Amino acid sequence: MVATYSDTQQDNLPGAELLSLTGLSLRFRGQINDVVDDVALEVRRGEVLCVVGESGCGKSVTSMALMGLLPADSAQISSGILRIEGEEIDLSSQTLPVSMRGNRVAMIFQEPMTSLNPAFRIGDQIGEAILRHQGGTKPAARARAQDLLQRVGIANPAQRLDEYPHQLSGGMRQRVMIAMALANDPQILIADEPTTALDVTIQAQILDLIRDLRDETGMGTIMITHDLGVVAEIADTVAVMYGGQVVEQGPVAEIFDNPQHPYTIGLMSAMPRLDAPGGRLAIVPGTVPTIANMPEGCRFRTRCAFAAAACVARPALVPVAPDHAVACHFAPLETHVAVLA
Amino acid sequence: MLRFLFRRILIALPTIVIISIFVFLLQKLLPGDPLLVLAGEERDPEVLEFLREKYRLNDPIPVQYFAWITNALQGDLGTSLRTGQPVTELMAEKLPVTIQLAVMSMIFALVIGIPAGILSAVKKGTATDYVANVVALSGLSIPNFWLGIMLILLVSVKWQLLPASGYVPLSEDFGQSIRTMLMPSFVLGTALAATLMRHTRSSMLSVLSADYVRTARAKGLSERVVVLKHALRNALTPIVTLSALLFGELVAGAVLTEQIFTIPGFGKLVVDAVFNRDYAVVQGIVLVTAVGFIFMNLFADAMYFVLNPRLREA
Numbered sequence A: 001m002v003a004t005y006s007d008t009q010q011d012n013l014p015g016a017e018l019l020s021l022t023g024l025s026l027r028f029r030g031q032i033n034d035v036v037d038d039v040a041l042e043v044r045r046g047e048v049l050c051v052v053g054e055s056g057c058g059k060s061v062t063s064m065a066l067m068g069l070l071p072a073d074s075a076q077i078s079s080g081i082l083r084i085e086g087e088e089i090d091l092s093s094q095t096l097p098v099s100m101r102g103n104r105v106a107m108i109f110q111e112p113m114t115s116l117n118p119a120f121r122i123g124d125q126i127g128e129a130i131l132r133h134q135g136g137t138k139p140a141a142r143a144r145a146q147d148l149l150q151r152v153g154i155a156n157p158a159q160r161l162d163e164y165p166h167q168l169s170g171g172m173r174q175r176v177m178i179a180m181a182l183a184n185d186p187q188i189l190i191a192d193e194p195t196t197a198l199d200v201t202i203q204a205q206i207l208d209l210i211r212d213l214r215d216e217t218g219m220g221t222i223m224i225t226h227d228l229g230v231v232a233e234i235a236d237t238v239a240v241m242y243g244g245q246v247v248e249q250g251p252v253a254e255i256f257d258n259p260q261h262p263y264t265i266g267l268m269s270a271m272p273r274l275d276a277p278g279g280r281l282a283i284v285p286g287t288v289p290t291i292a293n294m295p296e297g298c299r300f301r302t303r304c305a306f307a308a309a310a311c312v313a314r315p316a317l318v319p320v321a322p323d324h325a326v327a328c329h330f331a332p333l334e335t336h337v338a339v340l341a
Numbered sequence B: 001m002l003r004f005l006f007r008r009i010l011i012a013l014p015t016i017v018i019i020s021i022f023v024f025l026l027q028k029l030l031p032g033d034p035l036l037v038l039a040g041e042e043r044d045p046e047v048l049e050f051l052r053e054k055y056r057l058n059d060p061i062p063v064q065y066f067a068w069i070t071n072a073l074q075g076d077l078g079t080s081l082r083t084g085q086p087v088t089e090l091m092a093e094k095l096p097v098t099i100q101l102a103v104m105s106m107i108f109a110l111v112i113g114i115p116a117g118i119l120s121a122v123k124k125g126t127a128t129d130y131v132a133n134v135v136a137l138s139g140l141s142i143p144n145f146w147l148g149i150m151l152i153l154l155v156s157v158k159w160q161l162l163p164a165s166g167y168v169p170l171s172e173d174f175g176q177s178i179r180t181m182l183m184p185s186f187v188l189g190t191a192l193a194a195t196l197m198r199h200t201r202s203s204m205l206s207v208l209s210a211d212y213v214r215t216a217r218a219k220g221l222s223e224r225v226v227v228l229k230h231a232l233r234n235a236l237t238p239i240v241t242l243s244a245l246l247f248g249e250l251v252a253g254a255v256l257t258e259q260i261f262t263i264p265g266f267g268k269l270v271v272d273a274v275f276n277r278d279y280a281v282v283q284g285i286v287l288v289t290a291v292g293f294i295f296m297n298l299f300a301d302a303m304y305f306v307l308n309p310r311l312r313e314a
Helices: A059-067 A122-134 A138-151 A170-182 A200-217 A228-234 A252-257 A264-269 A332-338 B004-028 B032-039 B045-054 B059-075 B089-123 B127-141 B144-158 B175-206 B209-217 B223-253 B255-260 B265-275 B280-309
Strands: A017-028 A038-042 A048-052 A075-084 A087-090 A105-109 A189-191 A220-227 A235-244 A245-251 A316-323 A322-327
Touching: A017 A220, A017 A332, A038 A059, A038 A220, A038 A235, A038 A245, A038 B127, A048 A059, A048 A200, A048 A228, A059 A075, A059 A105, A059 A220, A087 A138, A105 A170, A105 A322, A105 B032, A122 A170, A138 A170, A170 A200, A189 A200, A200 A220, A200 B265, A220 A228, A220 B265, A228 A252, A228 B280, A235 A252, A235 A264, A235 B280, A245 A252, A245 A264, A316 B265, B004 B059, B004 B280, B059 B280, B089 B127, B089 B175, B089 B255, B089 B265, B089 B280, B127 B175, B144 B255, B175 B255, B209 B223, B223 B280, B265 B280
Parallel strands: A048 A220, A048 A235, A105 A189, A189 A220
Antiparallel strands: A017 A038, A017 A075, A075 A087, A235 A245, A245 A322, A316 A322
8 A cells, every 4th residue: 555655745645755764873882783773764644654673673772863862972873864854854963853852753652650750740741842842821731731631532631630640550641641742743753662561451542542643643653662463453564673774664464464584574473373273483593682793794694594695795675565675685585495495 | 748747746756755865864874973073173072962962963863864854845954064054045045056057058058069960960971070079079078177277268367358257146247147157158068068969960860861851851842941840850859858967967066167167056065065064955955956857857758748749648
């Protein structure tokens, strides 16, 4: 479906490019390898992009770099161009301007329990975001905060405004975080594992909420997750990350039905299925090397069943189908498996 | 909140009783007989015996304690063995002096210590941080008496800007009173500022890496609002307790500084009393400061409620 959109469409239509990131590379001070290595992502209007990968694959760091939330003294961004609605930001020398942060680009986090300030009332914390970017009066901000709470499905919003975070459950707090993120009608929502810390039923509610909001507002969403269930639930497009690199990206149906990178294939077969015969789950052998021990070339080659001499060179991300690209020397696999066997 | 405070006061009561017993016994256990001081050179056994009767020093110790504590509860802490003045009167004379000194010192400590702590936390690892830490360490290591003497030499003797010693009551001449207290409170205040700075720094550092600070940044708030509102508000809780305790210490223990600047406050009173083995005065002062200290603690607890909404419904 993604392939049907073309760049000639008008900016406010679904599918128009909203955010693109190209060539993001960064490392933390004292490390010899980049934790994020030449990463490119793209989100279109009304689209949910899921960035998937194991912990430590650089997906959260990428999202923090987008928001300009990495500590400037330890994170060194060597390159990266961020384009938001045509506006270009060179991340190696500047960060997302604070006037856009929480305004056109908003973010929610993995830790709903600790992400709200324990010392301030809910209403004030949401109102603050409104006052910061839209100005206006405190009562107006409060009224808007109440609307937002209502919109994210919180009962008794008027009463909740005056409560403190500790009086709310984890799911409610994540709703408050979402309300806060929506305060200024962002074009882009970055959600960093928003459901990981929540119960399964609450997870589903939060995903439904994000999807509804996407439908209502047409905002683009970048969802960082390690949970393929979440991906299946909500993604339009998927970027699979491994060792700080995007190894495969494409429309969700393509990634699930026709995975081409050995790592993606491993992830898919590690997912339990109801319709498959019982037995042990397939696993990706070994563990992710630490960033200091990342191999040269293809970073997955130490764990890859297909690894060969060619893998010492870094594979480029090449298209195997419309909008579907894979960073593997042997992609598309079908044509090579025979050779390898 | 009232229930919580009530509970804290209930806990404080036995503490005060224990302190009072301890204070009383400590005096009894100390070497040296106050009567020998009082009787002077003569030491006529008859005179001594008369004095013992008069001050009821022959009674059993529990009886003496109950007599003392009953009177103390009625505001009578006895009379000074030395001057014959009631102890409460002596203290009432000195207390305003010491409180003025303590308040002014505290202002110095807070105004220097907290901003310096915030700054060095925010600029962690930079030159600013190192300078602030070196200054703080110097503040902690330079003895008060040395700094006091140096200030007197420089500011009073050489530049003749401020008076070197003495005390003018606030009610008499406000400006002059503040001027005389400026140097001693600076000396006391900087020492405390160093402690406050170190604690503010570590408290801020732990709060600055909190998730809600990241949220505040993600909202697009300016760094100033992030630090001074979202972080500081949460970092302040331990600082408030520390400040209350430091203030209590100031009231109790500005002994050396009061000596150097010849300020007629609590510190001087207690030193003189100890040297003269003036039982009643020492007991009175220690008891009153201990109770004062406990109340400062209660105050700090109450401040927790203002700063930490999570405690309010407990």
